[in-house]
Amino acid sequence: MRYLYYVFVFLVVLSGCNDKNPDPKFQPTDILLGVKPKYTIDKVFDLINESGVDVEYIEYSWYRSSFPADSLEHVLxxxxxxxxxxxxxWPVIGYLHFQTNIIHVNPTRLFQMNDTKNQVDWLESMKAMKLVEVTDNPFSKMLYLHVPKGREKEWVEKFQQMEIVEWAQLNYYREISR
Incomplete structure (x- = not known):
């Protein structure tokens, strides 16, 4: 919920900016990418490995564990x-659902996920902690990517054509003047 609040505040601030430049500036090499919620992390790893782009981090995945309710601290x-x-x-966070007593965890951000050893380890950790990814939420997983400088728009268009991708955009920024 706090995430949505920050997005809302950012959009309000952004809408109040008066940008006189019709071609907004963006951070060179940076792309933000949303993966449709129905696609699980293993498919995200496939996307990363097939595209060969550098991933700064993956954000916003939720999992449920079938471990007993008193195991939340162990899982975390x-x-x-x-x-x-x-x-x-950005630690892994979690809670025990008050109605179902099911453990819910969120690795706030997964870093260094270009490394296939980390990918394999995460998938093995999911099995060890009996984690099942939540795919019925309305939020997409977000990837913060780096692509070759000068080819950012080309990569955005390429990603937008992929079935797994919900949205792709440049990492725009605007100067706020008083």
Whole structure:
């Protein structure tokens, strides 16, 4: 919910900006990509490996664990022990659903996911912690990618043609003037 609040505030601030440049600026080499919610992380790894682009991080995946309710701390400790899944500002978080007593976890961001060893380890960790990815939520997984400088628009168009991709865009920025 907090994520949606930040997106809303960002959009409000952005809508108040008066951009006199008809061709907005974007961060060179950066692309933001949304993967349709129905596609699981293994398909995201396939996309990464097939495209050969550099991935800064993957964001917004939720999982349910079939471990007993009293295992939440164990599951979080196990997943936070993974260097690619834990960053001081972005730990794996989770909660016990108050009605169902089902463990829900969110690796806030997965880093270093170009490394196929990390991909395999994450898939094995999912099995070890009995995690099933939630695919019935309205939010897409977001990937922050790096592509060759000067070819950003070409890559956005390429990604927009893929069935797995919900949206792809340049990493636009605007100067805010007073």
């Amino acid at each position: 400790n196990y997943l936070n022990s993974k260097s690619y899944a834990h960053h001081p500002d």
